[in-house]
Amino acid sequence: MSIKQKLFGGGSEALVGLDISSSSVKLLELGRKGSGFEVLAYAVEALPPNAVIDKQVAEPQIVGEAIQRAVAKAGTRTRAAAVAVAGPAVITKVVQMSSFLKDDDMEQQIRAEADQYIPYPIEEVAIDFQVVAPSASGGELVDVLLAACRKEQVESRCSAVQMGGLRPRVVDIESYALESACRLLTHQMPNGGREQTIAVIDMGASSTSMLMLHDLKTVYARDTAFGGKQLTEDIMRTFGMSYEEAGRAKRTSSLPDNYAADVLEPFLADMTQQIDRGLQFFFSAASQYTSVDQLILAGGCAQIPEVDRFIEGRLRIPTVVAKPFNTLSVTSRAKPNLLGRDESSLLLACGLALRAFDDEEG
Incomplete structure (x- = not known):
């Protein structure tokens, strides 16, 4: 797995949003309908105490079993998933780099200069980056968002997802996923x-x-x-x-x-x-x-x-x-009556599910 897949991932295939919290696993799948979205499937599966502690997956096997039950309950056939790591576990920083650098060259430079940005040994972290915009400082520079997270945070979540029968396709950051979901609250x-x-x-x-x-x-x-x-x-x-x-x-x-x-x-x-x-x-x-x-x-x-x-x-x-689903259609498979009860607790899962459409938005 390359550096570019460890945190930001990509959105070129169908996937489910999977919010792994201290109390439950919440699964949500969205699809396109016209210019908007529709809810295709969802499920909430409770977790026992101490399976997830301080936003860290302490018992991947137990969480994986809950994910498996959620997949069965939702009735989805999609096997790619997007999950998120908690903000405090992630270091983010905007750095300026030459706009002439290709992705591979940016990666090499970031790794060479990582000790300036990350207070952990480079071998202990998963790193990703994304060009955000031309730099306000001008010249031939671009602003690059650098994200780093301890590997065990990423690996424990990915392990639980795989034990649940899914394939981790995107590992996002919770605050970014929440911001993405807010487009459905306007x-x-x-x-x-x-x-x-x-x-x-x-x-x-x-x-x-x-x-x-x-x-x-x-x-x-x-x-x-x-x-x-x-x-x-x-x-x-x-x-x-x-x-x-x-x-x-x-x-x-x-x-x-x-x-x-x-x-x-x-x-x-x-x-x-x-x-x-x-x-x-x-x-x-x-x-x-x-x-x-x-x-x-x-x-x-x-x-x-x-x-x-x-x-x-x-x-x-x-x-x-x-009420993120007020303007969305809901398929019968997504159990509209139950969805309305759980709607407000699915905001993070919603932001993760929206990652399936990243490529459409450039």
Whole structure:
């Protein structure tokens, strides 16, 4: 496998987007329909605790078995997959290089100068690069996006994918995949996202990714260790349940009457505080931004009833739950009724599934 295949991959064939999180495997396949897309297949398969820890695949065999079940449940025949590594595990840097260099020459130069950009031994990392645009500094230079990730991060995911009966075709970076998926959220954004500053909050079981977009381009990204697992643990402590019982009760809404006041509202207050703290970090890091036009909630926590109204009431910022498939058609094989329930948690998988169409976009 060459350097160019290890991270960015390519989009010349059908593939499924595969989001491997700490709580589940989410599989999504998109197809072309006219000038837009349609959902061809999807599935969500739960993972046991500790199969994925801190966004690292700790048990590839267990994850592989879950992927295999998801493939069977989705009914897809596509065997190429796109997965993502977490932002904190990836080092990205824009460097300037001569526009006259061919890819092979760029690769050799990057490897020769890698110690300037990467704080790990070169043999321990997977590296990729992509020419972004002519350099603002002028001359015969181009801006080149360099991405590097420890090999075990890539290899453990690829191993799990292969154990699941799929072939890893693309290894993306989570924040880039989320940005790509946001093109399917413009119908929810004021002015279609143009000249707007929008926070996309993808809150899963154990972590939250905040992506700040301005004019539909990422200007800031941040990951924090907070998620829906805390709510499950609060239910455990309050009602004397096991982790499995608490998770099942949360999914089926079969909890005592005092659940909302004693457990859910304090969790939502904590969730709101985490979002507000992330926004303050953003304003400090990017001082040219002083306000946010909209919050878009994604991930498992976005499925909590009325969560958008609660956060909007506390932060006084217009808030919506992500609906990436609202403008897409859905095949019967993709189970439209179930898809609507899981829609907000499939944003990352959606961005990965869109990688199948990279070649169409040049």
